[in-house]
Amino acid sequence: MSDVLLGIETSCDETSAAVLITDRGVPELASLVILSQDIHKIFGGVVPELASRAHLKAIQPVVDRALTEAGVPLNAVDGIAVTAGPGLVGALLVGVCYAKALAAAGNRPLVGVHHLEGHLFAPALDYADLKPPFVALVVSGGHTVLLDVPEWGRYRLLGATRDDAAGEAFDKVAKLLELGYPGGPAIERLAAGGTDRYDFPRPMLNRGFDFSFSGLKTAVLYAVRDCGSLENERQDIAASFQSAVIDVLINKVALALDHTGYSTVVIGGGVACNRELAVRMADANAGHARVVVAQSRLNTDNAAMIARAGWFHLRQGRRSNMTLDADPRMPWPGLERDPEMYPSPR
Ligand code: KG4
C-alpha cells in the first residue's frame, strides 16, 4: 500500500497535482494545486491544442509545487494515480506520459483512473465516513449520470443524459446570455439576483432516470430572442433556467432513492459547486436522506479526487503497467448497465 500517493489530472483545461498521505489507514489530503488555463476564456470554450501545450508547460512546476506544499520530496512518493480518460486525448497524454515516466524512474506503482470515478470519490475526501450504498449524481461539463452505488468500485447505471450534460447546458445558456466561459458560476451569480418567472420546461420529469437538457436550452433561446431587452431580463432568465435544471435533478434523485431504498445521495462534478443546487437538494431530502457534496475546489476538475480514487484501486491491488494509454473514450471500470434500459454500449 502506498503511504504517499501523488495524483495527476490533465483531462481538460486544469493542470492539477495533489498529494495524499495515509496515516493509520486514513487517506488525508496533504496538498492540492490546480492551475486553470485562462487562455480558453478568450475563445469561449476549451481549444484542445492549446490545452495540451499549456499542460506540457505547467505539469512539472505544478507537481513540484504540490510536493513542496505537502512537505515531501519526490523520492518519498510511493504511488502515482493519473487520469487516463475520458477527456481530450492530447491533454490526457501529457499527464499519462508524465506519470509513467515518474513511475518507471522510481519503480513506483501506477494506476490509471477514470475521470468520472474521480468525481465520485471527491466527497470521500471531505467526509471520511462516507460509505456506500448510496445514490450518486455526477453532473459535469461532459457527463450527467445517475448511479446506484452498492459498494466502491461497483456502479449500476440508472440514467444518463440523452443530449447535453447539465454543465454543458449551463455553458450554452451562458453563451445565449452573453456571459463568459465557464458558464455555471456566471449563471449562479446572476440567478441570485433574479426571479424564477419564466415558465421553462422541466424535461422528462417523472419519466424514468434519463435526463434531457436540449429542449430547455431551446426554450431559453426563444426567451432571449423574444424578451425585448436582454439587459433587463438576464437575471430572471438565469434564475428560471437554473431553477428548471435543479427541479429536474431533484426529481431524478428522488426517483433513484425510491428505487434503491437508500438514504444517502452523493453529488459530484463541476455543477455540484452550485450552492442553490446543494441547498435545494438538502431541503427536498430533509428528514429522509443525507445529501453529501464536497467543497467546491474538489468538485471541479482536480487531482485530489484522482488520488483518492487511485488510492482505492491500489489498495485493491490494481496496477497499470507501462502500456497505460490515454483513452478519450475510456469505459468506466465497474460500471454495469441494466440490459433492459441500455441494450447497447453508448
Ligand atoms: O467537472 P468539471 O470541472 O469538468 C468536467 O469534467 O466537465 O465541470 C465543469 C462544468 C462546467 O460546465 C461549468 O459550467 C460547471 O461545471 N459549473 C457549474 C458551476 N461551477 C461549475 N455549473 C453550475 N453552477 C456552478 N456554480
Ligand code: ZN
Ligand atoms: Zn470533470
